Amino acid sequence: xxxxxxxxxxxxxGGKNGMNSVGPNVAALARTELVRLTDVTKVYQxxxxxxxxxxxxxxxxxxxxxIMGPSGSGKSTMxxxxxxxxxxxxxxxxxxxxxxxxxxEAGLARFRRxxxxxxxxxxxxxxxxxxxxxxxxxxxxxxxxxTERASELLDQLGIKDVGDRYPARLSGGQQQRVAIARALIxxxxxxxxxEPTGALDTHTGEQxxxxxxxxxxxxxxxxxxxxxxxxxxxxxxxxxxxxxxKIVDDARLESPERAPSEVIRVRGEEASR
Amino acid sequence: MSxxxxxxxxxxxxxxxxxxxxxxxxxxxxxxxxxxxGQIYTTLQRLERDGFVRPLGPRGDRGKLQxxxxxxxxxxxxxxxxxxxxxxxxxxxxxxxxxLLATRIANGDLHGLLARQKRAYLQRLRDLNRLEExxxxxGRVDLARLVxxxxxxxxxxxxxxxxxxxxxxxxxxxxxx
Ligand SMILES: Nc1ncnc2c1ncn2[C@@H]1O[C@H](COP(=O)(O)OP(=O)(O)OP(=O)(O)O)[C@@H](O)[C@H]1O
Ligand SMILES: [Mg+2]
Numbered sequence: 001x002x003x004x005x006x007x008x009x010x011x012x013x014g015g016k017n018g019m020n021s022v023g024p025n026v027a028a029l030a031r032t033e034l035v036r037l038t039d040v041t042k043v044y045q046x047x048x049x050x051x052x053x054x055x056x057x058x059x060x061x062x063x064x065x066x067i068m069g070p071s072g073s074g075k076s077t078m079x080x081x082x083x084x085x086x087x088x089x090x091x092x093x094x095x096x097x098x099x100x101x102x103x104x105e106a107g108l109a110r111f112r113r114x115x116x117x118x119x120x121x122x123x124x125x126x127x128x129x130x131x132x133x134x135x136x137x138x139x140x141x142x143x144x145x146x147t148e149r150a151s152e153l154l155d156q157l158g159i160k161d162v163g164d165r166y167p168a169r170l171s172g173g174q175q176q177r178v179a180i181a182r183a184l185i186x187x188x189x190x191x192x193x194x195e196p197t198g199a200l201d202t203h204t205g206e207q208x209x210x211x212x213x214x215x216x217x218x219x220x221x222x223x224x225x226x227x228x229x230x231x232x233x234x235x236x237x238x239x240x241x242x243x244x245x246k247i248v249d250d251a252r253l254e255s256p257e258r259a260p261s262e263v264i265r266v267r268g269e270e271a272s273r
Numbered sequence: 274m275s276x277x278x279x280x281x282x283x284x285x286x287x288x289x290x291x292x293x294x295x296x297x298x299x300x301x302x303x304x305x306x307x308x309x310x311g312q313i314y315t316t317l318q319r320l321e322r323d324g325f326v327r328p329l330g331p332r333g334d335r336g337k338l339q340x341x342x343x344x345x346x347x348x349x350x351x352x353x354x355x356x357x358x359x360x361x362x363x364x365x366x367x368x369x370x371x372x373l374l375a376t377r378i379a380n381g382d383l384h385g386l387l388a389r390q391k392r393a394y395l396q397r398l399r400d401l402n403r404l405e406e407x408x409x410x411x412g413r414v415d416l417a418r419l420v421x422x423x424x425x426x427x428x429x430x431x432x433x434x435x436x437x438x439x440x441x442x443x444x445x446x447x448x449x450x
Contacts, residue, residue: 233398253399260304263400
């Protein structure tokens with residue numbers, strides 16, 4: 001499923017229980033499980049081998065986790081299942097204690113709207129809407145309070161001046177910020193980002209990653225797929241390595257303050273002639 | 274890497290005492306290269322012997338002696354700065370040889386070694402990122418630049434692990450034995 005399909009699903013969301021109560025700022029200090037994958041497999045129609053072959057993992061509230069692995073290893077598939085964009089062939093996915101397999105289509109749409117923010121590599125902004133209107137697409141609040149929240153987000157993401165521009169007149173980095181604002185408009189429980197810096201140059205990619213880091217420090221739980229280990233480890237203290245549809249490593253990284261000489265050693269030649 | 278030219282470079286512009294050379298050198302490298310004062314004095318003595326630096330004032334307590342760059346030292350420094358680093362690539366960490374050996378003698382645990390090494394590199398990237406963040410925050414531009422170089426190197430090493438992980442060893446590994 002690509003971004004457009006996602007947003008059709010997003011907009012079709014129905015239901016009206018307002019803002020979800022589990023906002024990003026209640027990032028648990030205590031370890032609270034947010035996502036659980038149990039023996040998840042996914043075989044696409046026409047697929048020769050499974051895209052996921054028995055994946056089990058849990059993600060805690062407030063974590064910033066990176067998923068890395070070669071092309072075709074199943075990273076996007078995993079993210080899509082967590083987002084409730086697709087259903088596993090077997091096994092179960094639960095988010096915030098809700099077993100997504102127990103939800104019907106309308107229930108899943110509501111779940112996505114209330115709990116999931118999704119950012120894609122290629123932004124997927126609607127070209128005939130302004131930046132601000134794009135941010136408002138999935139908004140649950142209506143009228144002026146929605147616009148207020150959207151403007152706040154644009155401001156927070158450093159693009160408040162471009163709210164009335166159409167995507168064609170925005171740089172890639174600006175478009176991605178708009179997409180992030182759109183993903184955040186309903187205070188998602190979980191922010192999923194599938195190669196959000198993949199279409200950006202190094203510097204712009206760093207800025208976008210810095211924004212994700214800021215959101216994380218403010219308590220947002222984030223699951224990030226990326227091919228860039230340098231960028232991933234800026235924010236992520238946990239890296240899941242995926243290969244052939246399996247999690248082959250779950251690296252929890254330490255984050256102590258280390259002296260420069262503990263991190264880098266420039267080597268001198270032995271006393272010379 | 275050469276302490277000799279580092280010292281020459283620092284003396285360009287103003288004469289310095291040995292301990293000033295040491296402090297400035299370490300500050301420039303952001304603490305990633307610690308030299309002892311003895312090494313500095315030895316280097317200064319050799320530079321003086323070769324006519325690249327001159328002591329200012331009478332010899333005596335070496336702690337009180339300042340050195341300045343001579344015209345010859347200036348020339349040597351300029352030449353060195355203008356010359357690109359060529360020569361062989363330096364690979365000095367154990368992992369290079371360890372991995373080659375593991376492809377033939379570790380009986381299938383090459384993948385275990387690769388996984389552990391990848392983790393170590395991820396941790397290194399994490400440490401480097403945090404160091405870069407601090408260096409930038411504290412305005413330590415030189416250190417931030419060094420860290421940047423180290424980050425890119427480590428990324429390359431990690432990519433090498435990924436390439437090896439996706440290679441099929443076995444038949445071909447046995448052949449080379
Ligand atoms: N909609 C689909 N229909 C059929 N096969 C699919 C579909 N989506 C993905 N696949 C297949 O499932 C496997 C995993 O794909 P996935 O998109 O999850 O990989 P990925 O790790 O995200 O790769 P990349 O880094 O290239 O984005 C691949 O073999 C892919 O071809
Ligand atoms: Mg993908």
